[in-house]
Amino acid sequence: MTLRLPLPESNKGIAACSLVISLVALGLKYAAWAVSGSVALYSDAVETIINVVAAVGGLWALAVSERPADHNHTYGHYKAEYLSAVAEGTLVLVTAFIIGREAVEGWLHPHPALAPYAGVALNGIATLVNLGWGLTMLQAGRARRSPALVAGGQHVLSDVWTGVGLVVGILLIPLTGWVRLDAVLAGLIALNVLRVGWNVMKDSIAGLMDQAPDPETLDQIREVIADNGRGAIEAHDIRTRVVGAMTFLDFHLVVPGSMSVHDAHEICDRIENALRGKMGNTLVHIHVEPDNKAKHEGIVFWPRPETPVSNKA
CATH class of the missing domain: 3.30.70.1350 (Cation efflux protein, cytoplasmic domain)
Incomplete structure (x- = not known):
């Protein structure tokens, strides 16, 4: 199924929308962690902070890339998008380290979530928001051949899989009584973040190195x-x-x-x-x-x- 959401004509406008939506998702995920105290939901909220920072970087990169060629950049400023994507990949790797540390701490010192169902509900809403916007960004980025939009869309969609896993996993904690499952989920989030960060950086570095097209x-x-x-x-x-x-x-x-x-x-x-x-x-x-x-x-x-x-x- 293809989404047909109305989008701004400029890539910079799409990046601005992405920043707003990232802030909405961050608010929902922070609330999910605040009401539950879950280390996994905390990890997901931390990752979303990186989404916000990445959206700011993407907005800057797209604004620069749309500038016309000048005497200092006679071939244009198109590679600014790749710089943004590499920076986003680096931030993702840092995020994976932070989340991994929290997962270890949660494993060593486990504690039950305060209100897991309320946290799951809020996180589920944020996941649906990310699903719709991630697919939209990815489609727009591929259609407009924008590395920054494609990287942003891939990053947002990685949150969707994380959200689905969290919803299922946290619902299982009160049913199984295994409190450490919360830390296991956080560890899996860290591994998924590493995977996404590597893919973003790999594609962007290929662009910076002038790799031939497919x-x-x-x-x-x-x-x-x-x-x-x-x-x-x-x-x-x-x-x-x-x-x-x-x-x-x-x-x-x-x-x-x-x-x-x-x-x-x-x-x-x-x-x-x-x-x-x-x-x-x-x-x-x-x-x-x-x-x-x-x-x-x-x-x-x-x-x-x-x-x-x-x-x-």
Whole structure:
């Protein structure tokens, strides 16, 4: 099922909404811990504090990434989103340490929850809020190719699984009489937080290191070039990277040596326009070469170069 919630047009607006919702979830989870005294619910509330801090960082990063290119950043500010995601991953790891310490303390000095059912009810409401917003953020981040929104959505959804586990686990404590189950649940929360933090940092570091996009995206790029390169001989040395919502692409385009600059430029324009239509925001650099530079690899236009697109000199 796909959510169809109305969203702000800018990614920065979505991040602002995320901050507000994180504060609402934090209030509910703090109340859940306050009425129950559960170490597991305390751990969940601590994790939500990191969500609030991460939402502030995401809002800053998206505000920076939307700035136009300037003389100091001629390729734009898109990588600010990755910096935010790496910072969020680091905060998540710190949170896991804090929660793990509380879990050990709860195991060594267990005590029964004061009002487990009231705490579970409040935590359950916060979990439903996170479920709706986490799915919305994840869908918006993927559709808009925003690393900061995707990382935020993944982090919020990790809270959902934590919330479900807490609801089930804390309800079992009075039924089983095993008070240390509270500490076990806190320990499992810490492990889940570590997993999410590692995934967020891994994806963000890959973006900072200009990792090539997935094979499906590369196939789409090659298909667009092949479909719109009529008149050329081949395209080789294709390189691409995706930074936030921007795709950077460069390659060599071999054309007949006798082709005019005008005709070669028209082929380049046709390819660039098709790539932007398919990929969205795309910065394309095409190095045009004569036929004696052909490598007979990459994309070879078959069966032979067609008549130039125009006869203008």
